[in-house]
Amino acid sequence: MIQTPGLWLTILAFVLVIGPLVFVHEMGHYLAGRLFGVKADAFSIGFGREIFGVTDKRGTRWKFGWLPLGGYVKFAGDMNAASQPDAEWLSLPAEERAKTFQVKPLWQRAIIVAAGPAVNFLLAVLILMGFAVAYGDSRTTTVVGAVEKGSAAAAIALQPGDRITSVGGRSVEWFEDIRRYVRIRAGEQAEVTFDRGGTSIRRTVTIGTQIQRDRFDNEYRLGLLGVAPAQAVRVSVGLLEAPGVAVRGVRDIVTMMVETLGQIITGKRSVKELGGPLSIAKASGEQLALGPDAFVFLIALVSINLGFINLLPVPMLDGGHLFFYAIEAVQRRPVKPQVQEWAFRGGLAALLALMMLVTFNDLGAFGLWKNLAGLIG
Structure with missing residues (x-):
């Protein structure tokens, strides 16, 4: 017998998965930035028009956007996704310019960017540690x-x-x-x-x-x-052994992700198996309906996915930034702004195309295209 969790439970479960994970990811960037003295202008959960927010004493605007499919931290001086300085950056007083992202040494910028995915992996490790201690x-x-x-x-x-x-x-x-x-x-x-x-x-x-x-x-x-x-x-697993068990679990999951992605690239698996936000929402509702253990384990899986995807060397993602920093470290100078701009435009186009593909797949998995074909036929 098919037991669907229902629309409202699915929406609630999706929010409970995506919201905290995006917050944790962006908090990694934010805390690393604060560690190195970088001022954050905005911390947003969701994109688009602000629904509501508050500004703290450091001048950071904490807000929620109307499209809850991600988030971002905007550091002082950022103009675009490539973290290029805006036109007014050079005119800033020296004290304020010292708090901007661009002025920081390469290694600090790399840590700030890598901190988001790192925190996602850390969260997954903590969850799997709990499962190891509880269930062996x-x-x-x-x-x-x-x-x-x-x-x-x-x-x-x-x-x-x-x-x-x-x-x-x-x-x-x-x-x-x-x-x-x-x-x-x-x-x-x-x-x-x-x-x-x-x-x-x-x-x-x-x-x-x-x-x-x-x-x-x-x-x-x-x-x-x-x-x-x-x-x-x-x-049984004790507290001292649990971190090792959890790290191995995360390693095995990441290995499976890499291999599955390789199968899709080489044609051994169909691109139809790629899912997007709608698939995550559906899985969230189903796992919540199965119970707290299944739901928490799904959060660990999605957190690993979020960390892994963001480390891919694609412009617009954290991995794209780190890729450019690696080039900068080798050639001892930053990649030309024009090259970065075109790379990030290409990355944005690729991500939008991927989003359209996975949404198409999601709708197909829900039977939309089959139902439309039936109506037309």
């Missing part, structure tokens, strides 16, 4: 306990008692390592190495495909090897 960590070995008949594992004659040592050329220590590799490679070929009685055996397998549907009627295409572990083990 999976430490299931790669010894095969059962092989499903007709599965990919059966096709290469895996047997109970075999210990899988590598998949796709990657060594695996825990059963979860196998699951992570296989689940995003449905239908692909991979080399599996396993130990049987002290003898190492290497065989090529075509990973199986499993179609799953959840209670909200979402369909997932997952890779399946068709093996079960000999013994599932979950160990």
Whole structure:
């Protein structure tokens, strides 16, 4: 039975996910700027016309925009997304100019820019630490306990008692390592190495495909090897061990993001799998309906996504700024303003095109195009 969370719960969940994460991201920039003495003119959650706001004693305008799909910190002297100084910057008194972003050393500017994504990753680490302490960590070995008949594992004659040592050329220590590799490679070929009685055996397998549907009627295409572990083990995690477990969890999620993005770029996955704000809103409502644990874990995932995407070397994103700073560090002078301006225009165009694509995908996932085709037909 399909159980939809409803429109208002979905809207509430989306606001509860995006709002705090954008605030945390921008707060990273803001606090790093304050650390190095940079004045912030504005701190905005949302874009466009201001709905309401307040100005603090430092002269920073804290406000909410009508379009809640992001946010920004505008530091003193900024004129545009490339953080180029405005026309009045040179005429500022020396004391005020010293508080602007542009006058700071390269390393300080880089830290200020990188602080936003860094805080997103830190938040995810803290959340995963909480899950590790509360629920423990999976430490299931790669010894095969059962092989499903007709599965990919059966096709290469895996047997109970075999210990899988590598998949796709990657060594695996825990059963979860196998699951992570296989689940995003449905239908692909991979080399599996396993130990049987002290003898190492290497065989090529075509990973199986499993179609799953959840209670909200979402369909997932997952890779399946068709093996079960000999013994599932979950160990308790203490506070001292939790940071390491959480960092590994974030690393594994980022690795999966990079690999999935690479599959889309190389054509192994359809661009239709890219989702946008509407997909995040839908997932937010569904996870909130499932309970607080699922919802908090979604916040960690979205926070990692936000940090990862912002580090991509695309102009308009934090990674684009850092890319230009890297060039500046190498050539010992800033990239020419004209080059930055055209690069950021191109980056803006690319982001707008991507936004249109993912919105098109979202509407298609909601059945809009199919319904319109039915009406026309």
